[in-house]
Amino acid sequence: MFAPPLSCSLFPVVLPSILVIADFIPVFQEEYRALRPRAPMPPIAVRFRRFTSLNTTIRLREGQIRVSLSDLLEGAPEPVVRAIAHILLAKLYKKPIDATQNLRYKRFASSAAVTRQTELIRGARGNKRFFGPEGRFYHLDEVFDSLNVRFFGGLLGRPELTWSEHLAKRALGHYDAAHNTIVVSRVFDRPSSPRYAIEYLLYHEMLHLKHPVKMRGLRRCVHSREFKAEEQLFPQLKEALAFIKRLQ
DSSP: OOOOOTTSOSSOTTOTTBOOHHHHHHHHHHHHHHHOSSSOOOOEEEEEEOOSSSOEEEEEETTEEEEEEEGGGTTOBHHHHHHHHHHHHHHHTTOOOOHHHHHHHHHHHTSHHHHHHHHHHHHHHOOOOOOOSBOSSOBHHHHHHHHHHHHHTTOSOOOEEEEOSSOOSSSOEEEETTTTEEEEOGGGOSTTSOHHHHHHHHHHHHHHHHSOOEEETTEEESSOHHHHHHHTTOTTHHHHHHHHHHHO
């Protein structure tokens, strides 16, 4: 950016440390007691929600702790559930988060299997509003095809291209891998926008097609060394960045 079939389980059911929903509440109770050894324990309710990502929420409402977990966590290993319980309760009660628990959850969330399943779920459940590639002054399909020939040998498959709904000036463009869509801010679709500016913006997002996000340990590498090197090949890079800076 300038965010397997659904019936399949990510986790093998034969592992003895696997938990089902009924097991989650005792884990949260144990982590609550570890964080607040003398405080009265309120009732704890845990439920799965059909989120579009690995979301988790916790709230204290009417004397009850209410936890909502992504159904991607159904069948998660017990240490991961314990890490989630610790992190959520620590945030709720403004306690320090244990580094080991935090690292355990990050490793789980950034694993290849979970990342792949999250993208699949987001693509299947997430709503994406399309406004089409045809603008008043620029047609994104035409700009994409021209750049594809000039810089990629015509080898990039064209994703869905759409203008944004609003004249966004902060998020000027992004590639959504889950929906295979490039969104460009409508702020560029006007006669005062030089073609090289919109070409650069679309070129940048096309590089995301060629160089997908990679994990380096626990870190997501969005703009790799190869990505940045190819970005420098855009002939009017300096002028385009100057124009974009003036927009923002």
